[in-house]
Amino acid sequence: MVEYITFGRLIHQRIPTLVSTHRTFLTILWIVGFASLFVWQRNNFVDGFWMFNPVSNKVIPKLRPIVFNLTDFGGKGDGITLNTEAFEKAVAVIAKLRLKGGGQLNVPPGNWLTAPFNLTSHMTLFLSEGAVILAVQDEAYWTLMAPLPSYGYGREHPGPRYGSLIHGQHLKDIEITGHNGTIDGQGQTWWIKHRQKLLNYTRGPLLQIMWSSDIRISNITLRDSPFWNIHPYDCKNITIRNVTILAPLHGAPNTDGIDPDSCENMVIEDCYISVGDDGIAIKSGWDQYGIAYAQPSTNILIRNLVVQSMVSAGISIGSEMSGGVSNVKVENVLVWNSRRGMRIKTAPGRGGYIRHITYQNVTFDNVRVGIVIKTDYNEHPDEGYDPKAFPILGNISFIGIHGQGVRVPVRLHGSEDIPLRNLKFQDMSVGTTYKKKHIFQCAFVQGRVIGTIFPAPCENLDLYNEQGQLVKRSSSQNVTDIDYTL
Numbered sequence: 001m002v003e004y005i006t007f008g009r010l011i012h013q014r015i016p017t018l019v020s021t022h023r024t025f026l027t028i029l030w031i032v033g034f035a036s037l038f039v040w041q042r043n044n045f046v047d048g049f050w051m052f053n054p055v056s057n058k059v060i061p062k063l064r065p066i067v068f069n070l071t072d073f074g075g076k077g078d079g080i081t082l083n084t085e086a087f088e089k090a091v092a093v094i095a096k097l098r099l100k101g102g103g104q105l106n107v108p109p110g111n112w113l114t115a116p117f118n119l120t121s122h123m124t125l126f127l128s129e130g131a132v133i134l135a136v137q138d139e140a141y142w143t144l145m146a147p148l149p150s151y152g153y154g155r156e157h158p159g160p161r162y163g164s165l166i167h168g169q170h171l172k173d174i175e176i177t178g179h180n181g182t183i184d185g186q187g188q189t190w191w192i193k194h195r196q197k198l199l200n201y202t203r204g205p206l207l208q209i210m211w212s213s214d215i216r217i218s219n220i221t222l223r224d225s226p227f228w229n230i231h232p233y234d235c236k237n238i239t240i241r242n243v244t245i246l247a248p249l250h251g252a253p254n255t256d257g258i259d260p261d262s263c264e265n266m267v268i269e270d271c272y273i274s275v276g277d278d279g280i281a282i283k284s285g286w287d288q289y290g291i292a293y294a295q296p297s298t299n300i301l302i303r304n305l306v307v308q309s310m311v312s313a314g315i316s317i318g319s320e321m322s323g324g325v326s327n328v329k330v331e332n333v334l335v336w337n338s339r340r341g342m343r344i345k346t347a348p349g350r351g352g353y354i355r356h357i358t359y360q361n362v363t364f365d366n367v368r369v370g371i372v373i374k375t376d377y378n379e380h381p382d383e384g385y386d387p388k389a390f391p392i393l394g395n396i397s398f399i400g401i402h403g404q405g406v407r408v409p410v411r412l413h414g415s416e417d418i419p420l421r422n423l424k425f426q427d428m429s430v431g432t433t434y435k436k437k438h439i440f441q442c443a444f445v446q447g448r449v450i451g452t453i454f455p456a457p458c459e460n461l462d463l464y465n466e467q468g469q470l471v472k473r474s475s476s477q478n479v480t481d482i483d484y485t486l
């Protein structure tokens with residue numbers, strides 16, 4: 001309709017003499033109307049599929065003093081032309097503007113195929129409505145990089161690993177935002193090759209920023225990453241807000257949504273995540289490499305999310321957590337149609353700690369296992385780990401946990417070597433699908449329940465009333481009734 005009005009006005013202004021009679025005017029109006037409809041239809045039929053693609057009238061905000069358009073650097077959004085050079089040229093120009101407040105690169109509507117490229121400091125990447133950055137699928141274009149020092153290993157294969165599609169190291173002040181434009185990893189070929197064991201190196205994430213600070217990601221969509229989607233590594237001050245992350249729920253291995261890894265001061269909020277592995281997985285390095293690197297993930301706030309994960313969990317901590325994880329708050333999160341809700345996973349050999357973690361106002365809707373702590377996640381980089389390096393887990397609170405359609409609401413699997421200490425449950429009511437069985441499972445757990453909760457807690461926990469007075473002390477903290485058959 002926008003085109004119709006614009007075109008109509010144009011004709012009306014340019015050729016007023018033609019519109020001499022009422023009848024000619026109506027005829028022209030009719031022709032113009034029909035022509036615009038035709039143009040509009042043609043523009044919206046792509047490869048025989050009907051695409052509803054209303055003309056965008058959104059004005060792109062100016063977020064830096066100097067603004068560029070990818071087409072200024074020879075970019076072509078036809079889905080076939082490789083735009084790596086255009087991105088690299090743009091980044092090189094913006095890199096020179098750091099004393100002038102940096103630069104903004106607008107990616108217009110279109111399909112912008114590219115090989116991996118690096119960002120620079122003081123840069124804003126703006127993805128317009130209808131802009132899609134498409135990752136080239138041929139792995140020969142993907143840069144190989146040294147293993148992450150805290151993993152000592154490519155994660156899936158020894159030796160180097162593929163870098164990320166969009167990458168950055170030692171940067172400051174990075175913004176990736178837009179009018180819901182998309183970064184599309186086209187991961188399908190990677191997932192198949194991974195399954196068929198045709199890859200020699202660990203797959204690359206969509207977006208990986210390392211050793212950087214002041215990173216803001218908002219108002220965009222990421223989809224079909226070859227591997228993890230967003231991977232901030234040893235970064236500080238990161239905000240991820242109002243981002244959609246999508247991958248198939250099955251057959252898209254390791255497509256975690258967001259993996260904060262040895263990161264400090266991070267907020268993740270208002271996001272929708274539906275992926276083939278963990279929605280979020282907070283990490284801090286792997287076994288002896290992570291212990292040596294010793295960089296924890298701390299001060300992380302996760303709120304207002306809707307998450308779906310059929311393979312793993314909505315929000316995870318671990319299993320790589322050897323640098324430690326502390327001060328995490330997860331609130332106002334809905335996990336639906338998923339295998340697990342909130343999951344903490346670790347193993348002997350990890351070392352490190354997971355402490356001061358609060359889950360508040362979490363809802364499960366049709367989830368197999370609601371809350372799970374697993375201390376025997378025995379996956380190691382190599383034989384060099386210390387089996388006596390036991391992680392320390394404690395000070396973990398669950399407040400306001402609700403939901404329905406959950407098979408096992410709580411499974412707290414501590415062990416003699418990795419006991420779970422000072423856990424707290426308060427205000428919990430989870431509708432279950434197995435009413436008669438033991439569905440609040442515990443082993444080596446010490447902690448307390450405040451007030452009445454549903455389902456009834458395991459015997460391992462002390463019971464307090466709402467006023468905080470002890471009602472019944474546990475006599476069997478170390479008793480185990482974990483039942484994986486449920």
Ligand SMILES: *[C@@H]1O[C@H](CO)[C@@H](O)[C@H](O)[C@H]1NC(C)=O
Pocket residue numbers: 060068069070071072106107108128
């Ligand atoms: C970028 O340039 C192209 C081609 O000149 C133009 O069509 C488009 O509107 C511009 N987009 C932005 C976001 O500046």
Ligand SMILES: *[C@@H]1O[C@H](CO)[C@@H](O)[C@H](O)[C@H]1NC(C)=O
Pocket residue numbers: 116117118143145167169
């Ligand atoms: C990106 O930066 C990294 C680290 O500085 C470097 O190893 C890599 O070669 C760069 N990649 C490209 C495509 O320039």
Ligand SMILES: *[C@@H]1O[C@H](CO)[C@@H](O)[C@H](O)[C@H]1NC(C)=O
Pocket residue numbers: 178179180181219220242270
């Ligand atoms: C989220 O981003 C979309 C565009 O991706 C925008 O239309 C919407 O207003 C944003 N919402 C908030 C709360 O920022």
Ligand SMILES: *[C@@H]1O[C@H](CO)[C@@H](O)[C@H](O)[C@H]1NC(C)=O
Pocket residue numbers: 180220221244
């Ligand atoms: C952004 O795009 C994604 C994918 O098309 C869509 O699921 C989501 O609803 C959109 N977000 C907004 C705020 O329009």
Ligand SMILES: *[C@@H]1O[C@H](CO)[C@@H](O)[C@H](O)[C@H]1NC(C)=O
Pocket residue numbers: 139198199200
């Ligand atoms: C993996 O290595 C084998 C043997 O060196 C080689 O034939 C194959 O092309 C490599 N595949 C990839 C995807 O690099």
Ligand SMILES: *[C@@H]1O[C@H](CO)[C@@H](O)[C@H](O)[C@H]1NC(C)=O
Pocket residue numbers: 061177178218219242
């Ligand atoms: C994201 O979208 C919201 C709503 O349109 C807007 O208020 C906010 O400024 C946007 N974020 C950025 C970084 O542009």
Ligand SMILES: *[C@@H]1O[C@H](CO)[C@@H](O)[C@H](O)[C@H]1NC(C)=O
Pocket residue numbers: 213214236237265
């Ligand atoms: C992170 O943000 C805090 C608070 O705004 C600020 O004091 C600190 O300097 C920032 N750190 C870095 C490395 O940017």
Ligand SMILES: *[C@@H]1O[C@H](CO)[C@@H](O)[C@H](O)[C@H]1NC(C)=O
Pocket residue numbers: 331332333334361363
């Ligand atoms: C709890 O979280 C849900 C989203 O899952 C939200 O709609 C609701 O407002 C939250 N309640 C409070 C009290 O914050």
Ligand SMILES: *[C@@H]1O[C@H](CO)[C@@H](O)[C@H](O)[C@H]1NC(C)=O
Pocket residue numbers: 354355356392393394395421422
């Ligand atoms: C729990 O917190 C208390 C008080 O801050 C502290 O003494 C204790 O060591 C913590 N335990 C764990 C396992 O973090």
Ligand SMILES: *[C@@H]1O[C@H](CO)[C@@H](O)[C@H](O)[C@H]1NC(C)=O
Pocket residue numbers: 415416417419444475476477478
């Ligand atoms: C339970 O096991 C832990 C760790 O082995 C031990 O420290 C604690 O004393 C045991 N508690 C009881 C009540 O036996």
